[in-house]
Structure formats: C-alpha cells, structure tokens
Amino acid sequence: xxxxxxRMILMATIALISVLSSGYIYLKRRxxxxxxxxxxxxxxxxxxxxxxxxxxxxxxxxxxADTDIxxxxxxxxxxxxxxxxxxxxxxxxxPQGAKIKQISMSKxxxxxxxxxxxxxxxxxxxxxxxxxxIYCDVxxxxxxxxGTVINLTGxxxxxFRLTLDIPSGFYLSRxxxxxxxxxxxxxxxxxxxxxxxxxxxxxxxxxxxDGKGNAQALLSSTFRCTPGDYECIVxxxxxxxxxxxxxxxxxxxxxxxxxxxxxVSSTVGNDSAMADYNGMIAATNLIWTxxxxxxxxxxxxxxxPITTQFGLYRYTNGxxxxxxxxxxxxxxxxxxxxxxxxxxxxxxxxxVGTTGYTVCIDHGYGVRSYYYHxxxxxxxxxxxxxQGQEIGKVGMTGYANGPHVHFxxxxxxxxxxxxxxxxxxxxxxxxKKTTGGTNNG
Numbered sequence: 001x002x003x004x005x006x007r008m009i010l011m012a013t014i015a016l017i018s019v020l021s022s023g024y025i026y027l028k029r030r031x032x033x034x035x036x037x038x039x040x041x042x043x044x045x046x047x048x049x050x051x052x053x054x055x056x057x058x059x060x061x062x063x064x065a066d067t068d069i070x071x072x073x074x075x076x077x078x079x080x081x082x083x084x085x086x087x088x089x090x091x092x093x094x095p096q097g098a099k100i101k102q103i104s105m106s107k108x109x110x111x112x113x114x115x116x117x118x119x120x121x122x123x124x125x126x127x128x129x130x131x132x133x134i135y136c137d138v139x140x141x142x143x144x145x146x147g148t149v150i151n152l153t154g155x156x157x158x159x160f161r162l163t164l165d166i167p168s169g170f171y172l173s174r175x176x177x178x179x180x181x182x183x184x185x186x187x188x189x190x191x192x193x194x195x196x197x198x199x200x201x202x203x204x205x206x207x208x209x210d211g212k213g214n215a216q217a218l219l220s221s222t223f224r225c226t227p228g229d230y231e232c233i234v235x236x237x238x239x240x241x242x243x244x245x246x247x248x249x250x251x252x253x254x255x256x257x258x259x260x261x262x263x264v265s266s267t268v269g270n271d272s273a274m275a276d277y278n279g280m281i282a283a284t285n286l287i288w289t290x291x292x293x294x295x296x297x298x299x300x301x302x303x304x305p306i307t308t309q310f311g312l313y314r315y316t317n318g319x320x321x322x323x324x325x326x327x328x329x330x331x332x333x334x335x336x337x338x339x340x341x342x343x344x345x346x347x348x349x350x351x352v353g354t355t356g357y358t359v360c361i362d363h364g365y366g367v368r369s370y371y372y373h374x375x376x377x378x379x380x381x382x383x384x385x386x387q388g389q390e391i392g393k394v395g396m397t398g399y400a401n402g403p404h405v406h407f408x409x410x411x412x413x414x415x416x417x418x419x420x421x422x423x424x425x426x427x428x429x430x431x432k433k434t435t436g437g438t439n440n441g
Contacts, residue, residue: 036144036146036148036150037064037150039144039145040142040143040144040148040150040152041062041064041142041152043142043144044064044097044140044142044152045058045059045062045064045156046058047095047096048062048095048096048097048098048138048156049095050092050093050094050095050098050134050136050158051092051093052082052091052092052093052134052158052160053082053083053084053089053090053091053092053162054089055080055082057080057082057158057160058158059136059156059157059158060078060079060080060157060158060159061156061157061159062138062154062155062156062157063154063155063156064138064152064153064154065152065153065154078159079131079159079160079161080159080160080161081160081161081163082132082160082161082162082163083162083163083165084162084163084164084165084166085165085166085167086166086188087121087166087188087189087212087213088121090120090121090123091117091120091121092117092120092134094136095136096140097138097139097140097152098136098137098138098140098156099136099137099138099139100116100117100134100135100136101135101136101137101155102114102115102116102134102135103115103116103117103119103120103132103133103134103135104132104133104135105120105123105130105131105132105162106130106131106132107128107129107130107131112125112130117134121212122211122212124191124211124212124213125164126164127164127165127166127189128163128164129161129162129163129164130161130162130163130164131159131161131162132159132160132161132162133157133158133159134157134158134159135155135156135157136155136156136157136158137154137155138152138153138154138155138156139152139153140152166188166189166213167188167189168187168188168189168190168213169187169188169189169241170185170186170187170190170215170234170236170241170243171185171186171243172184172185172186172219172232172243172245173185173186173427173430174245174427174430175243175244175245175246176245176246176248177219177221177245177246177247177248177427178247178248178249178250178417179221179222179223179224179225179227179247179248179249179250179311180221180222180223180250180310180311180414180415180416180417181220181221181416181417181420181426181427182218182219182220182221182411182416182426182427182428183218183219183245183427183430184216184217184218184219184427184428184430184431185205185207185216185217185218185219185232185234185243186214186215186216186430186431186432187207187209187213187214187215187216187234187236188213188214189213190209190213190214190215190236191213191237192236192237193235193236193237194207194209194215194234194235194236195207195234195235195236196217196232196233196234196235197232197233198219198230198231198232198233199230199231199233200225200226200230201219201220201221201225201230201232201247201414202219202220202221202412202413202414203413204412205217205218205219205232205412206288206290206366206412208290208291208365214432215236216431216432217365217366218365218366218367218411218412218427218428218431219232219245219427220366220410220411220412220413220414220416221247221414221416222414222415222416223250223252223310223311223324223415223417224324225247226247227246227247227248227249228246228247229244229245229246230244230245230246230247231243231244231245232244232245250311250417252309252310252311252312252313252324253309253312253313254312254313254314254315254322255308255312255313255314255315255325256314256315257314257315257316257317257401258316258317258401259316259317259399259401260401261317263399263400263401264316264317264399267353267354267398267399268354268399270353270354272353273353273354274353274354275353276352276353276354277352277353277354277355280348280352280358280360284347284348284360284362284368284410285410285412285413287347287362287366287368288365288366288412289345289362289364289365289366290364290365291364291365292363292364292365292431293342293343293344293345293362293363293364294342294343294344294363294364294367294387294428295342295343295387296424296429297421297422297423297424297429298341298342298369298387298409298418298421298422299339299341299342299387299388299422300330300339300341300407300422301330301338301339301340301341301371301391301405301407302330302332302336302337302338302339302394302405303330303332304330304331304332304333304336304404305330305331306328306329306330306331307329307330307331307402307404308325308328308329308406309325309328310325310326310327310328310415310417310418310419311324311325311326311417312324312325326408326415327370327372327406327407327408327409327415327418328406328407328408328418328419329404329405329406329407330404330405330407331402331403331404332394332403332404332405333394333403334375334393334394334395334396334403335375335393335394335395336393336394337378337390337392337393337394338359338371338374338390338391338392338393338394338405339387339388339389339390339391340361340369340379340385340386340387340388340389340390340391341361341369341387341407341421341422342361342363342369342387343363343384343385343386343387344361344362344363344364344368344369344384344385345361345362345382345383345384345385346359346360346361346362346379346380346381346382346383346384346385346391347360347361347362347368347381348360348370348381349377349379349380349381349383349391350377350381351397352372352398353398354398354399355370355372355373355397355398355399355406356372356373356374356395356396356397356398356399356400357373357374357375357376357377357392357395357397357398358370358371358372358374358398359371359374359377359379359391359392361385361391365411365428365431366410366411366412367409367410367411367428368409368410368411369407369408369409369410370406370407370408370409370410371391371392371405371406371407372398372400372405372406372408373395373396373397373398373399373400373403373404373405373406374392374393374394374395374397374405375392375393375394375395375396375397375403376392376393376395377391377392378390378391378392378393379391379392409421411428
C-alpha cells in the first residue's frame with residue numbers, strides 16, 4: 001500500500017473519530033439540556049398554584065416547551081375537591097406566568113360549558129358535583145440549579161371536582177323599618193316563579209330574577225302603617241317563606257297653612273283636578289322596571305330651604321282635620337332649573353290638575369321620584385335622564401302659595417321619606433346591582 005493511501009485512510013479515520021466525538025458531545029449536551037429543562041419544568045410546575053373558590057391547587061397535567069418539548073403528566077382522574085357555598089366564589093385567579101384560556105365543565109360525562117372563566121359565574125347550576133378543567137397558557141422564565149435561565153412556554157391543565165352546596169332561600173336586608181322607609185328582599189340560589197306580599201303594608205311585590213339565582217325586590221311602608229309586627233310572605237317553587245319584620249313609629253311635625261280660596265277651589269277642591277291627580281298616581285304605581293338605574297344616593301332637585309317636611313300633619317285655612325304631606329317642599333326662586341335626583345326614564349311630563357307642571361321619573365325596581373308645581377317642563381315623556389340633568393323650572397303652579405318644588409319618592413304604592421334616599425342610607429340601596437327579567441309569580 002502506498003504512503004498516499006495510508007495517509008488518506010488515516011485522515012478518514014481521524015475525520016470519523018471527530019464526527020463520532022462531535023455527535024457524542026451533541027447528544028450529551030442535548031441530554032443535559034433535556035434534563036435541565038425537565039428539572040426546570042418540574043420546579044416551575046411545583047410553584048404554579050391556581051386560586052379558585054377560596055382554595056388553591058396545583059396543575060394535574062402540563063406540557064412546557066423550550067427548543068424541545070418536554071411533557072410531564074399526571075392522571076386527570078385524580079381531581080382536587082373544591083366546595084362552593086356562594087356563587088360569588090365562582091371566580092379563578094391564574095398563577096404567575098399563566099393566563100387562563102378556557103374552562104370546561106362536565107357532569108356525568110356530559111360537557112355543560114366551555115368558555116371563558118368569567119362565564120362560569122353566569123351559569124345557573126343546580127347543587128351537585130361537577131368535573132372542571134381549566135386550561136392555561138404559560139410564558140415565564142425559570143432558573144435551574146446551576147443558574148441557567150430557561151424560557152418556558154406551553155400549557156397547563158388544572159383539574160378539580162367542584163361541589164356546589166349553595167343554600168336557597170330569602171331574607172330581608174332590614175328586619176326593623178321606621179314608618180315611611182324601605183328594605184330589600186333578597187333571594188339566593190332561586191329558580192322558578194317568585195311572588196310575595198306583606199299584608200297590611202304592601203299587597204303586591206315585584207321581583208327581578210336573574211340568570212345567577214339572584215331574586216330581589218323592595219318592601220316599602222308608609223307613614224300611615226300602624227307600628228307593630230308584620231310578615232312578608234314569599235312564595236317560590238311551591239314553597240313559602242315567611243319573613244317577619246317590625247315597623248316602628250316615626251316623629252312628624254305639624255303645619256298650619258293659609259292658601260287662597262281660589263287656589264283651593266281650582267285644585268284640591270275640584271273633583272276633575274283631583275281625579276286627574278289620583279289617576280296619575282294610580283298609573284305610575286303600576287310601573288315596575290326590573291333594572292336599577294339609580295346609583296348610591298339621590299341629589300336634591302334644588303338647593304333652597306325646606307318649608308314642609310315629609311309626613312307632616314297639615315292644617316289648612318283653620319281646618320281641624322289634617323292632611324299628610326307625602327314629600328318635602330323646597331323653596332326656590334321661580335325659573336331656577338330643577339334637576340333629576342337620580343337617573344331614570346321620564347314616565348310623566350305634563351300638567352296635572354292639582355300639582356301643576358309635573359314630572360315623574362322611573363328609577364327601576366318600583367322606585368320613582370315626583371316633582372310638582374313647576375313653571376315649565378324641559379324633559380319629555382320617555383326621555384332617559386341622567387342624575388343632575390335639568391327636567392323643568394321652579395314655579396308655583398297647581399296647589400301652591402309660593403314658588404317651590406314638591407319632591408316625593410315612592411316605592412311601589414308607598415311614599416317613603418326622601419332623606420335616607422338623599423344620604424344613601426335607604427333600604428333601596430340594599431339591592432345588588434343586577435339586571436334581569438320580570439318574574440312576578
């Protein structure tokens with residue numbers, strides 16, 4: 001064999017050894033990287049905890065990728081137990097580095113829901129057990145034990161068995177009410193038809209029932225209610241719940257008023273004018289909207305001095321028989337803008353026989369505000385007005401002996417004191433801010 005041939009064989013052998021050595025080093029480094037990635041992935045997953053319904057649990061399955069995919073799994077049949085006793089707990093928080101992408105809920109093998117986690121709280125689910133899986137996208141950096149930083153991207157699945165054990169029933173937000181006040185009737189985990197009555201206080205009570213099991217309504221009393229113990233009777237799904245409450249006595253002033261005979265004869269002393277007023281009140285008493293337009297408190301329609309208080313005993317032109325005042329009178333200069341006390345829909349905007357130029361605003365849930373004796377109207381029937389928006393001008397039309405605004409609040413058929421409504425402490429604010437359909441039984 002020639003020297004040239006020997007040289008070529010030697011060079012080929014060296015090249016082969018080099019290739020084999022490089023391949024071995026590559027495979028070794030790849031293996032080391034895989035081991036590092038696997039270790040980093042396990043360490044990462046051990047720190048991934050999702051918060052749900054007040055509890056926490058780790059992923060049941062995950063797949064994390066760097067340049068190569070490393071999968072580590074556990075049996076999805078092994079689920080973490082989670083018990084929910086309040087629908088407000090049906091929320092979840094993703095761990096650091098993860099974003100909740102989808103939730104899947106099934107019962108007895110049948111998928112009931114797939115979608116965003118936010119939609120879970122909107123489901124009206126019966127009590128019982130459900131299998132739930134939450135899918136998360138992951139993007140984070142982890143550090144291995146030797147200090148190497150690895151970018152991890154991939155996905156995780158959190159699996160748990162959800163047990164709903166939410167009590168059903170109704171309660172009153174306030175069990176003691178002063179004459180001329182209101183309270184909320186609140187039902188949780190309610191389905192089906194709902195109706196209620198409070199004998200001697202309020203005959204018909206309307207409910208809003210939403211898709212989350214919430215049922216709620218307003219109970220009101222007048223200053224004419226005899227103080228004592230009463231019952232609110234709620235009927236739902238063939239069951240009856242009795243909610244006891246007490247009405248306590250309010251303190252009311254007296255007023256002695258002088259008003260011209262011509263004003264009396266054309267308003268409260270006129271059968272046609274009184275029929276017009278009574279018809280207006282009766283018509284608005286029938287209005288009930290299952291949405292809440294008002295916020296946390298009402299504002300004064302004008303800012304003048306109070307000349308007549310709510311519930312006051314009024315003796316007019318020397319009469320020994322008193323009438324009762326269902327609102328407050330606020331004195332102000334004629335022509336001053338009158339503002340909507342809260343947002344709502346204008347359901348009356350016209351001349352009324354005894355109250356002159358009159359506006360009534362429906363604020364939802366049976367809550368309505370009335371504005372009397374104005375000199376002009378600037379809000380029309382059917383308008384949606386925002387709180388503070390001008391609806392008319394101060395005047396002295398109808399049964400009035402000076403420029404002022406009579407301001408009145410009604411809930412259902414009952415007039416209530418405006419003062420707790422104006423300072424935000426009234427029971428009308430005990431309602432949750434939900435929307436839903438009418439369900440009156």
